[in-house]
Amino acid sequence: MALLELKAVSKQFSRGRGRxxxxxxxxxxxxxxxxxxxxxxxxxxxxxxLRIMNGLIPPSAGQVLYQGRQIDGINPECALVFQSFALLPxxxxxxxxxxxxEARGVPLVERERRASIYIDKVGLxxxxxxxxxxxxxxxxxxxxxxRALAVEPKVLLMDEPFSALDALTxxxxxxxxxxxxxxxxxxxxxxVMVTHIIEEAVELxxxxxxxxxxxxxxxxxxxxxxxxxxxxxxxxxxxxxxxIFSLIEERA
Amino acid sequence: MSxxxxxxxxxxxxxxxxxxxVEILDDRGGREDGYKLARDLNFNLSxxxxxxxxxxxLQLVExxxxxxxxxxxxxxxxxxxINQRKLIIRQRLxxxxxxxxxxRLLATQEERSLAKEVVLEHLAMLLPNEDPEKxxxxxxxxxxxxxxxGYNKDEDRFYLDQE
Amino acid sequence: MAAMKVRLPMxxxxxxxxSWFAALAGLLALFFQYRHRAAILPPHLSVALGNLPxxxxxxxxxxxxAYVFSLLFAIAYGLNAAASPRRERFLIPAIDIAQSVPVVGxxxxxxxxxxxLFNGSRLGVEMAAIFLxxxxxxxxxxxxxYEAVKTIPADSLEALDAFGxxxxxxxxxxxLPAAVPKLVYNSILSWVAGWYFLIACEIIAVGPAHYRxxxxxxxxxxxxxxxxxGELVAGLAMLLAIILVMDVFVWQPLSQWAAKFRYEFxxxxxxxxxxxxxVLEDWGINFRHLFRALFRPxxxxxxxxxxxxxxxxWHLEKPLRLLKWAALALGLGLLGYILIDGMVVxxxxxxxxxxxxxxxxxxxxxxSLARLLLAxxxxxxxxxPCALLAADSPRFSRIVxxxxxIAGSMPATALFPVLVLFVIRLTGxxxxxxxxxILTGMQWYLLFNLLAGVRQVPTDLLEAGRSFxxxxxxxxxxxxxxxLMPSLITGSITAWGGGWNALILSEYFIYHGRHYQVLGLGAxxxxxxxxxGNGTLILxxxxxxxxxxxxxxxxxxxxxxxxxxxxxRVDY
Numbered sequence: 003m004a005l006l007e008l009k010a011v012s013k014q015f016s017r018g019r020g021r022x023x024x025x026x027x028x029x030x031x032x033x034x035x036x037x038x039x040x041x042x043x044x045x046x047x048x049x050x051x052l053r054i055m056n057g058l059i060p061p062s063a064g065q066v067l068y069q070g071r072q073i074d075g076i077n078p079e080c081a082l083v084f085q086s087f088a089l090l091p092x093x094x095x096x097x098x099x100x101x102x103x104e105a106r107g108v109p110l111v112e113r114e115r116r117a118s119i120y121i122d123k124v125g126l127x128x129x130x131x132x133x134x135x136x137x138x139x140x141x142x143x144x145x146x147x148x149r150a151l152a153v154e155p156k157v158l159l160m161d162e163p164f165s166a167l168d169a170l171t172x173x174x175x176x177x178x179x180x181x182x183x184x185x186x187x188x189x190x191x192x193x194v195m196v197t198h199i200i201e202e203a204v205e206l207x208x209x210x211x212x213x214x215x216x217x218x219x220x221x222x223x224x225x226x227x228x229x230x231x232x233x234x235x236x237x238x239x240x241x242x243x244x245x246i247f248s249l250i251e252e253r254a
Numbered sequence: 255m256s257x258x259x260x261x262x263x264x265x266x267x268x269x270x271x272x273x274x275x276v277e278i279l280d281d282r283g284g285r286e287d288g289y290k291l292a293r294d295l296n297f298n299l300s301x302x303x304x305x306x307x308x309x310x311x312l313q314l315v316e317x318x319x320x321x322x323x324x325x326x327x328x329x330x331x332x333x334x335x336i337n338q339r340k341l342i343i344r345q346r347l348x349x350x351x352x353x354x355x356x357x358r359l360l361a362t363q364e365e366r367s368l369a370k371e372v373v374l375e376h377l378a379m380l381l382p383n384e385d386p387e388k389x390x391x392x393x394x395x396x397x398x399x400x401x402x403x404g405y406n407k408d409e410d411r412f413y414l415d416q417e
Numbered sequence: 418m419a420a421m422k423v424r425l426p427m428x429x430x431x432x433x434x435x436s437w438f439a440a441l442a443g444l445l446a447l448f449f450q451y452r453h454r455a456a457i458l459p460p461h462l463s464v465a466l467g468n469l470p471x472x473x474x475x476x477x478x479x480x481x482x483a484y485v486f487s488l489l490f491a492i493a494y495g496l497n498a499a500a501s502p503r504r505e506r507f508l509i510p511a512i513d514i515a516q517s518v519p520v521v522g523x524x525x526x527x528x529x530x531x532x533x534l535f536n537g538s539r540l541g542v543e544m545a546a547i548f549l550x551x552x553x554x555x556x557x558x559x560x561x562x563y564e565a566v567k568t569i570p571a572d573s574l575e576a577l578d579a580f581g582x583x584x585x586x587x588x589x590x591x592x593l594p595a596a597v598p599k600l601v602y603n604s605i606l607s608w609v610a611g612w613y614f615l616i617a618c619e620i621i622a623v624g625p626a627h628y629r630x631x632x633x634x635x636x637x638x639x640x641x642x643x644x645x646x647g648e649l650v651a652g653l654a655m656l657l658a659i660i661l662v663m664d665v666f667v668w669q670p671l672s673q674w675a676a677k678f679r680y681e682f683x684x685x686x687x688x689x690x691x692x693x694x695x696v697l698e699d700w701g702i703n704f705r706h707l708f709r710a711l712f713r714p715x716x717x718x719x720x721x722x723x724x725x726x727x728x729x730x731w732h733l734e735k736p737l738r739l740l741k742w743a744a745l746a747l748g749l750g751l752l753g754y755i756l757i758d759g760m761v762v763x764x765x766x767x768x769x770x771x772x773x774x775x776x777x778x779x780x781x782x783x784x785s786l787a788r789l790l791l792a793x794x795x796x797x798x799x800x801x802p803c804a805l806l807a808a809d810s811p812r813f814s815r816i817v818x819x820x821x822x823i824a825g826s827m828p829a830t831a832l833f834p835v836l837v838l839f840v841i842r843l844t845g846x847x848x849x850x851x852x853x854x855i856l857t858g859m860q861w862y863l864l865f866n867l868l869a870g871v872r873q874v875p876t877d878l879l880e881a882g883r884s885f886x887x888x889x890x891x892x893x894x895x896x897x898x899x900x901l902m903p904s905l906i907t908g909s910i911t912a913w914g915g916g917w918n919a920l921i922l923s924e925y926f927i928y929h930g931r932h933y934q935v936l937g938l939g940a941x942x943x944x945x946x947x948x949x950g951n952g953t954l955i956l957x958x959x960x961x962x963x964x965x966x967x968x969x970x971x972x973x974x975x976x977x978x979x980x981x982x983x984x985x986r987v988d989y
Contacts, residue, residue, distance in 0.1 A: 082579040087572075102580035123336070131405075131408075136395075138395070140270035170305060181336075
């Protein structure tokens with residue numbers, strides 16, 4: 003059964019004197035165990051779509067079904083990782099990671115145990131008492147990941163998680179994300195990542211949904227069969243990126 | 255004034271950048287020209303040089319001429335998982351003059367910790383040409399990653415992590 | 418492998434705890450010792466130096482009580498206004514209006530109200546004073562909380578939504594911490610304002626039986642009246658001591674702690690408190706460790722409070738929500754009743770035939786405006802050059818800034834008795850005295866804002882000017898003054914606000930049994946209160962003042978500010 007299903011989801015925002023149609027009748031399904039990337043130009047509504055998936059924003063029309071049932075509000079089995087990290091500057095790394103658990107009423111001892119585990123998994127062991135302003139961008143995003151993983155979601159939603167990082171840190175973090183995803187004892191195996199970097203999508207995802215803007219809609223849904231780890235210098239890789247690029251370009 | 259013998263500064267960059275550099279070097283077959291890399295990645299050249307230097311200090315790469323060469327232990331590092339990587343880094347840090355000095359200094363303190371101000375004074379003395387504040391931050395970052403040091407800002411304690 | 422927590426050296430911890438206990442115990446002890454003195458005191462207070470600690474304690478106690486109320490109000494009000502756009506639409510304009518009302522004008526009215534409420538006991542007068550201090554503090558603190566919560570970055574809000582952080586947990590983890598920096602900063606300002614009005618309250622002999630509150634203000638007034646300069650100096654010194662001690666032991670450490678709660682990209686424009694603290698540090702005296710020892714136990718205690726699992730539990734949510742609605746309805750109902758009652762009284766008072774003196778209002782208003790203008794120009798004449806000098810020489814600003822801060826945190830009203838003593842004795846000219854008194858209420862705001870503005874002039878602009886051969890005067894004219902314009906305007910707005918408040922205290926004076934007064938709105942108001950007790954006149958003069966202030970704000974200052982920030986903004 004599909005984990006997450008979108009049926010003719012549309013989203014309008016009222017802007018000034020008119021209404022802006024950001025998403026137009028999006029329908030797609032997300033199966034368990036997939037790593038999906040959504041690529042598209044800016045303004046195609048991919049970030050909005052991500053937030054609709056997790057229930058942060060309600061759709062103007064259409065349905066969002068999780069495990070067959072329509073969601074109503076935030077879906078606790080999805081967790082979000084933000085482009086700008088979104089950490090609270092007055093909380094230590096440990097407190098930031100525990101935040102989602104605290105909100106769910108998990109008792110203190112269990113909270114600390116789980117936070118420890120995931121802080122360890124993202125490689126931030128030793129940084130528990132650090133404050134966000136002492137951390138580099140890459141570290142902060144790891145905290146974001148740890149926070150999302152700590153609530154042990156079934157789906158991990160990522161909104162351009164690496165675009166606020168410098169090139170080298172991004173490379174490093176992408177590699178670690180893949181490593182983590184392939185570990186058997188990870189709680190989450192389904193990932194949806196929004197990005198505007200095509201290479202990133204091809205490097206990481208099993209399935210790429212290509213979107214176009216004005217209004218936001220899906221123009222292509224590609225399966226990526228290349229074995230991992232993927233080599234950027236191969237012909238197959240480059241032809242894929244070219245293809246996606248042209249798909250986006252011709253609809254621009 | 256020159257630095258104390260055997261003790262060299264570390265560039266103020268983050269470890270994830272070093273790992274990214276090693277990865278991309280591996281992608282490119284283990285050898286690349288530094289300038290070309292900076293241009294390809296759209297990276298500030300002087301920043302990249304610092305990252306290269308750090309990678310060298312951690313004995314993951316070599317930098318003959320302006321080139322970057324991946325060392326065998328660098329390749330091993332890439333294949334290790336996150337916890338093994340920490341162990342490797344920790345080992346390398348222990349072998350570095352500055353970190354070694356601090357480890358020995360902390361070991362002689364009661365409670366194996368020092369206030370930040372005191373550490374800054376030591377750094378200013380050891381490496382008079384470096385900015386002690388920046389150096390401290392980098393030390394804390396690297397130290398935390400390798401689980402060699404810890405720093406509690408609220409209580410102003412720079413301490414030796416358990417052995 | 419979690420990092421191990423090693424304990425702080427025991428001595429430092431003990432020191433911190435001890436000082437807190439000592440301070441608390443001291444306050445309680447003083448309170449109990451002085452409680453039996455609660456009888457109504459005659460209009461003449463003893464000027465014996467032995468009574469000074471008692472008076473100081475009374476004043477401090479009033480400040481503390483009012484501040485606690487203001488704090489609670491500010492948090493509740495600010496959070497409410499920021500959390501819901503519907504409520505925001507009437508809560509914020511309400512505060513805006515409240516802010517433009519000159520506070521001291523309400524003191525006589527407050528006295529009548531509270532004294533009646535407490536059946537003529539001294540408690541009524543005390544409550545009136547506390548209420549007055551409250552009104553001088555609560556609005557700007559509430560606005561501070563509101564601004565702080567509104568400027569929380571959207572992604573933090575989204576993150577908390579996405580992880581289901583609601584209710585009390587959200588308050589504790591997001592709203593309250595976000596409000597801390599502004600709260601601390603505004604608290605400092607509020608205490609300055611509070612002292613100003615408290616001393617003013619204590620100076621005035623008001624009410625049906627001419628109550629005079631025992632406190633530092635009344636002590637100073639009596640000393641001036643009797644010409645006892647030694648006691649006068651002692652009183653001022655005591656006031657200064659309290660203010661300095663609070664600055665060094667409370668505000669500085671709090672400001673440092675509050676820095677932890679800033680968002681990184683929020684520019685530290687409000688780190689205006691250079692303070693004597695940093696000057697001393699420059700000179701090598703390092704108090705930081707001592708003060709941190711004082712505060713850490715408190716922070717540690719707060720952090721170790723047992724964390725309950727966050728509500729809402731599903732089955733509890735509905736009854737809790739009903740309870741909330743009931744409380745809200747009750748509160749609103751009460752507020753509505755008070756407002757309607759007040760409106761009725763207002764209308765009835767206005768409906769009575771206007772007294773003949775009401776004709777004087779327009780002329781009086783003009784006279785007051787003239788005095789304000791004069792005082793303003795004098796302030797500008799010395800603060801602007803000061804600021805320009807500070808722009809040029811960092812050394813100058815490093816000396817001047819802390820001195821200005823100390824001078825500014827001393828309530829100018831404490832000097833009124835002294836000033837009146839001098840001016841009336843020397844020249845007998847009330848107009849001069851009035852302008853001087855108004856001046857003291859205006860100049861510090863101007864100076865602070867200008868100094869803060871100077872700190873923000875980008876140094877590279879200054880350097881560019883100089884490298885292009887601009888003379889000193891030229892740099893001032895072309896670079897510094899334009900860059901200072903927004904601060905100048907903000908400073909002027911606050912200065913005029915302070916001026917209006919000072920007006921009510923400066924145009925009418927009873928000294929040595931004689932009445933000194935000038936033609937002005939403030940004098941009209943005071944005369945109506947203390948002599949004739951004519952409610953209509955009081956109301957009319959108060960209303961005219963409010964209207965003039967609001968009109969000036971809307972039609973002059975705000976547009977000017979808009980214009981200046983657009984034209985002179987230093988943006989890249």
